Amino acid sequence: MINIPKGTKDILPKDSYKWQIIRNVANNIADKYNLKEISTPVFESTELFVRSDGDSSDIVNKEMYTFLDKGNRSITLKPEGTAGVVRSYIENGLGNEILPVKLFYITPCYRYEKPQAGRLREHHQFGVEIFGANSLASDIEAILIAYDFYKSFNIEPTVLINFLGCDECKQNYKKILREFVLPNLDNMCEDCHKRYETNPLRLLDCKSTTCQNFLAKAPLISECLCEKCKSKFNDITRMLTSIGIKYQIDPKLVRGLDYYTDLVFEFWDFDENLGKNALGGGGRYDKLVGSIGGKDTPVIGFGIGIERLLTYLENKNIHLKEKEPVDVYVASNTENENYVIKFVKSLRDKGFRVDSDLMSRSIKSQFKYADKINAKFVIVIGDDEINENKISIKNMRSSEQIKIWSNDVVEYLKQNV
Ligand SMILES: [Zn+2]
Ligand SMILES: [Zn+2]
Structure with missing residues (x-):
């Protein structure tokens, strides 16, 4: 008997109605916001992910499904949805006509992770990418699309937000953080040593308590932003308040990938009984298109893990409506x-x-x-x-x-x- 590969799941007939509902909700939300669907291949050249996700990210370092094909090309099963869409956007000149280009997709993603609760080696993501706009309106729209999606399932998550700043702010903060960490680096974990060299921002999400205790006193990004970035961040929080979106500023939120600049956000549910649940997240990455060979184009986007959402709905006792039986x-x-x-x-x-x-x-x-x-x-x-x-x-x-x-x-x- 041949079994299903570790960390993967069949979608059985008894559950497929849930996936159909999720697809319908995604399609309806897309219509409401005028997003067009894009599908890209399940595999891409390995180089695409190394260049876009950053060679210091956990995904690229530890989690990719990479192999040589028969033509000796290094191929990787997509670990996340954004890079392939950005590649397609550039390759097909989608930005040559009228901007913004507003896209969505539902795609499988592959990561070689320790299979544990909610972490699969194949999972699916609902993702949105808005190319061409860097404005308050586009930041808010990205958050609202995700928020609307959750609301369709009667969830109202809390939005955690942070602002990494422009390129200059990011570089400046990296320097400040390195200077702060250096005297204590010897006491920090092995991963943090690597992060110190390659992407110091990620020091902030180290899970080790020793590192966290020490980093608790680290200078915050928000304290090091330039005037322009400060005022952008203020505008965003003010706007969120005025449209009634629950948010919290999380000064340590940096997201796992290297390419984020400016706004980053995550959707969380804090439930007395179920504890904290991360339901999705995203942010702005204005340098990504340029860094993989396209014309500099601002982008904002997010991804929502579907399996995780389904597990969460089940734990919350939120039932999706089953299909009508035959007449x-x-x-x-x-x-x-x-x-x-x-x-x-x-x-x-x-x-x-x-x-x-x-x-x-x-x-x-x-x-x-x-x-x-x-x-x-x-x-x-x-x-x-x-x-x-x-x-x-x-x-x-x-x-x-x-x-x-x-x-x-x-x-x-x-x-x-
Ligand atoms: Zn700045
Ligand atoms: Zn650490």
Whole structure:
């Protein structure tokens, strides 16, 4: 017996309605905000992720599924959604026409992680990228799109935000942070030594308590911002307040990838019983398009993990609406297959949702099946019925059963389904 690879999950028929709902919600939100869908391949050149996600990020260092293909090219299964979309945006000249370009996608992502609660090696993301705008309106719109998506599931998360600043602010802060850390670097963890060299901002999200205790006194990014960045951040928080979005400033929020500048945000739910749950996040990355060969273009975007959202909804006891069962199950007890097949087809042609016996089973077994799939009505066709030009129809909710003219079935169903 061959088992599913570690850290992956099947979406079984009993759960697929949830995924359909998520796709529908994503599509509706996209329509509401005029986002267009984009799909990019599951794999890309490894170099794309090394250059865009940064060679100091955990993703690139530890978590990528990378292999040589038969043509000796280094290929990587996409670990996140943004890089491929940015590659496509540049390659297809999507920005040559009119800006902004507002895109969304639902994509599988692959990370070689320790499979633990909520961490899969294959997971799916709903992502949005807005190319071409760097404005208060675009920052707020990105947050609102995500917020609207959550609200469709009756969740109102808290938005954690931070502002990493412009390139200059970021460089300046890196220097300040390095200077602060240096005297104590020897006492910090191994990862932090690497971060110190490659991306000191990530020192701030070290999980080690020793490092955290020491970093608690580190100067904050917000204290080191230039006047322009300070005022941008103020505008954002003021706007969020005025449109009633719950937010908290988290001065240590830097996000895992190197490419963020200016605004970064994450969506969290703080529940008394369930504890803290991260539900998604994103930010601005105005240098990314330029750094992988495109014309400098500001971008803001976010990603929401779908499996994580589904687990969270389950834990919160928020139920998604299951699909309606079929209108009619057609049970038959006759050699005249021709008649039955045509009858079933005629009901489907009229738009009814119909299932019928494909196993040549006894009437009793057919009724059992109809019960199991929760059919609203069962129509029985036997030789008597065919000869009389009638059918028997049973309302499975009320158990009432009657015989009617075959010609009247459509009308009867229209009135009673
Ligand atoms: Zn600045
Ligand atoms: Zn550390």
